[in-house]
Structures are given as C-alpha cells and as structure tokens.
Amino acid sequence: DAGVIQSPRHEVTEMGQEVTLRCKPISGHDYLFWYRQTMMRGLELLIYFNNNVPIDDSGMPEDRFSAKMPNASFSTLKIQPSEPRDSAVYFCATQGGRGPSYEQYFGPGTRLTVT
C-alpha cells in the first residue's frame, strides 16, 4: 500500500483565498483524522470521520474550516477565507478498525503558508 497520500505538499496563498487540502486514506481503513501542527500548540486533532461520517469536529478552530469525506477514498479540508494564523502543517491520518488498539498512520502533511 502507498500509505496515506496528501496533496498538495506545499501551499502558499494570500490572506482571504480559499484553500483545499486533500487526503487519500489507506485502503480499508475506516477512520480518518485531520491534525494540525504548529510551534505554539504542537499536534492537535481538528476532526475525525468513521465510515465517511464526521464524528467529532470539536477541534475545528472556527467556521472558516470545513471537512468532507464524500467516499472511502477521499477527504478534503477547506479553509475559506484563509488567514495568516492558519499557517501550519496539516496532517491526515488513518486507522483501521474500531477502538484504541490500532495504530494511526500519518500522511506526509501539507505545509500551508498564508501571507
């Protein structure tokens, strides 16, 4: 398996623009997580899906952020409008199966810079 695939790897955009980050999970993994990594806050969970359904979005910072998972092979995280404080590395991770006894695997991340 190719692992978790994210695109783009790097994104530079201007404040106010819409940004869409993409993730392809490991085949057969039915949990998908979006994390954000910053120097100030470290790695924090934004939202997670189970079987394509959003379960907990309490980590999403504000309404400018939205996430979808239209099918088992694809998820997006959208920021509209983007702000400089959204600059961070965004990771997608997936996990196979229910419960705490499964490993999470991370994609390579998207480094977002908002100027």
Added chain:
Amino acid sequence: GIQVEQSPPDLILQEGANSTLRCNFSDSVNNLQWFHQNPWGQLINLFYIPSGTKQNGRLSATTVATERYSLLYISSSQTTDSGVYFCAVMNYPKLIFGTGTRLQVFP
C-alpha cells in the same frame, strides 16, 4: 485530560552514541505509539507499544503501563536519526502527543 510529558526536550549526540528518551503519561492508556518526525516533517511510525518491550534494529522501546512511562532506546546513533521523537497516547479516538524530544546527531 491525559497529560504526556517527554524528556529531555533536546539531545545532542555524536554519531555512535546511545540514548534513552522518556515519555511519562498521567493516566492509564491502552495505546501508546512512538513516532519520528524527520527533518522533512514526515511522521514515521516507530512502535505501537501499549506495554512490554519491542525491538526494531537499533531502536527498541519499553512501556511499563502500571508505572505510566515508556522509554525509547537508540543505540549506535546515526545522522539519519536526527529529528523530533514524539510519543502519543490514545484518549480514544484522539492521539495525545507529547511535546517531543529534538535529537541532533553529528558526525
């Protein structure tokens, strides 16, 4: 919530040296993972080790769940071991990450 503390925060080694990284957590857990974030930012799974000891080449890890700590051992370190090492415990389904240990290995 569960607190995860890692020590030391920074570690500088010469190639060939051994090191021990520590992870303390504040509550009982049934999932603990160690990750290596390489200089390119990628998070690489090292170990899934909620208890006991595992070894993979020059790396090994031990978790003593009853005493709420885990150790990562790196032997004969190489420059490619540089990066940040994170432990993460599961507060289902969220992984709670420690603040990491930044390792620099010089030739």
